[in-house]
Each structure stands twice: as structure tokens, then as C-alpha cells.
Amino acid sequence: MTDSAWTKQGATLSLNNACKEFGLSEQDIIHSIQQGKLQYRLNYAHGNPYYKLLRKEAQALAQALYGDDYLKKQALEHEWLTVNKEINSLKRKLSKLEKQKAELSQKLGIA
Template sequence: MSGSIWQQQGATLSHKNACKEYGLTEQQIIDAIRNGKLQYKQNYAHGNPYYRVLRKEVESLAQDILGKDGIKEQAVKHELASINREINSLKRKLSTLEKKKKALLEKHEIKK
């Protein structure tokens, strides 16, 4: 049962994503791993090593470092960044579709 949490979807994240999501520095994550505050597993992506850490432990570390208000503020910042990425992606898609529409209308001489 001890390894089962590592298999649950959303229970782990990379140390890089933990930094982004919880507003921690990479050094804070590494120090917590060295001090035994965070369990980790080393994985590789495209030949590059990274650490998988447990989300609950990262949340606890972030709360110790940032406090409850800091965690809430970081969660809002992270969600806003995610929303902005999605908005920008949709704007690019809309722009591409508008160009295709204009090209089709011009090519076939169709009036709107």
C-alpha cells in the first residue's frame, strides 16, 4: 500500500511544476528533499532527470514557508496564469480561423 499513492492521478508532480504551482524555488524543493521533508522518485524525460514529489507534502512545505495566505495567493496566481494561457491559445485559434474564412470567401467570391 505504501507505493499506491505514487500511482494515483494528481497525487504527484514534478519538482519543476511544484515550483510553478506553489511559488517555491527549486532550491527550496531540493533542500526539503535533502532534509527528508519530501519523499521523491527520480524520473527521466527525454534523457533529463527530474524529481517526482508528493503533492500533499509540497502543500505542507509551501504552507510552512509561505503561510496559508501565501498558498491561497499563489493558487490564484497559478490559476490566472492558466486562464491567460488558454485565452491566448483561443485568440490564436480564432485568428487562424478568421484568416481561413477570409481566404475562402475571397477565393470563391462569396459575399457574407
């Protein structure tokens, strides 16, 4: 595969994110790397090493190990978790703004 696949935004993901997104175990990924089924690059974040994988290859591995239905279910679960996380974040922001509004209303003498 060419280097362009490694530089495209969204075309790669870390080993941990591959486990979360596709429901793969770390052992499955390491075993596939050792067999030469997955390409990887060793990157460093703040001095800590991590494996960087191609998203298409990680997705193909999950599909080969668990099938199409499992992959679709994992995609839906991942999307659900992402949406739920965003909803909770917005609830916290709204709560903070409601408190700020109440304080300002009190200072202004507005009911």
C-alpha cells in the same frame, strides 16, 4: 506512504512544476528532500533526470514556509496564468480560422 499515492493521476508533480505552482524555490525543495521532509522519486524523460514529488507534501511545505494566505494567493495566480494561457491560445486559433474563412469567402465570391 503507499505506492498508490505515486500512481494516482494528479497526485505527483515535478520539481519545476512545484516551483511554479506553489512559488517554492528549488533550494527550498532540495533542502527539504535532504532533511527527509519530502519524498521524491528520480524519473527520466528523454534521458534527462528530474525529481518527482508528491503534490500534498509540496503543498504542505509551501504552507509551512509561507502560510495559508500565501498558498491561496499562489493558487489564484497559478489559475489566472492557466486561464490567460488558454485565452491567448484560443485567440490565436480564432485568428487563424478568420483568415481561413476570408480566403474561402474570397474563392467562393462571397462578400
